[in-house]
Amino acid sequence: MSGTSIDAVDAALILTDGERVLDFGPAAERKYTPEERAVLKAAVDAARKWAWTGPQPEAAFRKANAVLTKTHSDAWQQLINGWNGPVPAIAGVHGQTVLHKPPANGARGNTLQILDADSLHSEFGVSLAYDFRSADVEAGGQGAPLAPAFHAALLQNLGDTRSNAVLNLGGVANVTYRSADGNLVAFDTGPANGPIDEWMEQHGAGTHDEDGKTAAAGRVDDMSIDLWMDKPWFDLPGPKSLDRFDFDATLARGMSLEDGAATLTAFSAETVAHAVRNFTERPDQIIVCGGGRRNPQLMRELRQRVPCGVKSAEDVGWLGDSIEAQAFAFLAVRTLRGLPISWPGTTSAPAPMAGGRLID
Ligand SMILES: Nc1ncnc2c1ncn2[C@@H]1O[C@H](COP(=O)(O)OP(=O)(O)OP(=O)(O)O)[C@@H](O)[C@H]1O
Ligand SMILES: CC(=O)N[C@H]1[C@@H]2OC[C@@H](O2)[C@@H](O)[C@@H]1O[C@H](C)C(=O)O
Incomplete structure (x- = not known):
């Protein structure tokens, strides 16, 4: 892959x-x-x-x-x-x-x-x-997304019959939600690392924000996030999917390197939280896989914003990468x-x- x-x-x-x-x-x-x-x-x-x-x-x-x-x-x-x-x-x-x-x-x-x-x-x-x-x-x-068939098989193996979600934080984020009655819903939730990576590269600061250090040094501009969340796409019901460039680093134009990284990181977390708030029932937990789970600042923002428990793939014995x-x-x-x-x-x-x- x-x-x-x-x-x-x-x-x-x-x-x-x-x-x-x-x-x-x-x-x-x-x-x-x-x-x-x-x-x-x-x-x-x-x-x-x-x-x-x-x-x-x-x-x-x-x-x-x-x-x-x-x-x-x-x-x-x-x-x-x-x-x-x-x-x-x-x-x-x-x-x-x-x-x-x-x-x-x-x-x-x-x-x-x-x-x-x-x-x-x-x-x-x-x-x-x-x-x-x-x-x-x-x-x-x-x-x-196509990973949901596999996410469902992984959830089956966990033997946890409560409502659960699996979140992949790649360039784009996608979620698989399984309700307690076994119904499966999946869709792309919005950007994950794509715009952050691009922002860092544009500033000559590497290919990505290693361990979220740049974002951690910046200030989140919540007003910009509210504005970006206004995009009607977020209120479309799933299934839905995205091209990697449907959201890019131009969003943060004009911000300092640190504030831009902080705001793009918080935005990715907010788009996931928005998706979870709209599930038919709150999942008991969301299990995070993909490279974004290695970014502590992104995980911190997720934990603050997502209205359910947030676990990393490794917490349930999966290989998140x-x-x-x-x-x-x-x-x-x-x-x-x-x-x-x-x-x-x-x-x-x-x-x-x-x-x-x-x-x-
Ligand atoms: N230590 C780290 N700190 C911050 N970010 C990290 C770290 N390790 C990985 N990442 C992020 O994870 C990204 C890679 O994630 P992953 O391999 O899951 O994406 P992908 O599979 O290419 O994307 P998609 O799921 O959209 O196809 C990197 O580009 C980087 O942004
Ligand atoms: C078109 C495409 O390649 N989409 C990817 C991308 O990366 C994450 C998200 O957007 C997801 O929809 C999909 O990848 C995973 C593997 C999927 O199909 O489940």
Whole structure:
């Protein structure tokens, strides 16, 4: 899995029948070098300029695919080298989202995850599942989020039958909410690290706000947050999804580095709190995974604003950095078995939808 933050490829091995998670295997991370990251970001920029109008930016995508093949193969090797168990039956590879347009005003959405599936298939030497979002989008769904099927399986294993939520804090944030009667609702809640990362990079202050130190030194501008929360998107009912650039660092223009970081961080937390306030029942707890849980300032803001208990994935025995990678392993097995990977409640697909393409 390579997410919208473009920081690393995450890989994980799980034992699953696509319905239950029977065991967790090792996990691996292959960080992008600055040069690799620049190539992937250039592909995202080119995709945004293209926006499905005219010829695809082939040169930018070709260069990005070469980086994706190399880095995913490295991650796969890292994963497999230390593994003494049976050869995995299948690998699920998400690809790099370069553009995502949710359906709007009756028009179908569109989404693009780039990867060179044939090259990855020959590098890995096992069956490959990929292109998980297209079928859902073609059927009128949002195409995201897709991790909810896996979040639900994880919650099932916890054996906690109260209402629970799983929150992923990546570039964008998405939540899976399971009510006490087992009903599943999922949607993107708003930005997470994306605008913060961009703000830091624009100021030459690194790729992200390490341990939230810059935000902790700033002052939150609550009036700006109130203004930003006015965007009608926040009051749309789920399922709903976002492109990484639907919220960006320009929001904080004019603020000092510290105040901008503090305000963007508090804004991400407030968007999650807004979502939780609108759930049909308050969840007993929200379990946080993704890189944002490593930012103590973001977690502090979440704890202040979200009206329920906030736990980190590790508090319940999960590997918080690997859940998306594990999710696409799980979805790969569901694809192999022809099981649905999205539902009306998770992507607003018209019916439970199978998705993903296979190379045997
Ligand atoms: N120690 C840390 N302090 C602050 N932020 C951190 C820290 N570690 C990770 N992060 C944040 O987490 C981000 C990476 O998170 P993650 O890998 O979950 O995102 P992603 O999977 O690429 O995104 P998405 O879920 O939107 O696809 C980094 O870009 C950074 O902003
Ligand atoms: C189009 C796309 O890649 N969306 C990502 C992004 O990152 C978080 C959020 O927005 C989520 O909707 C999705 O990723 C996770 C893995 C998902 O589909 O569940």
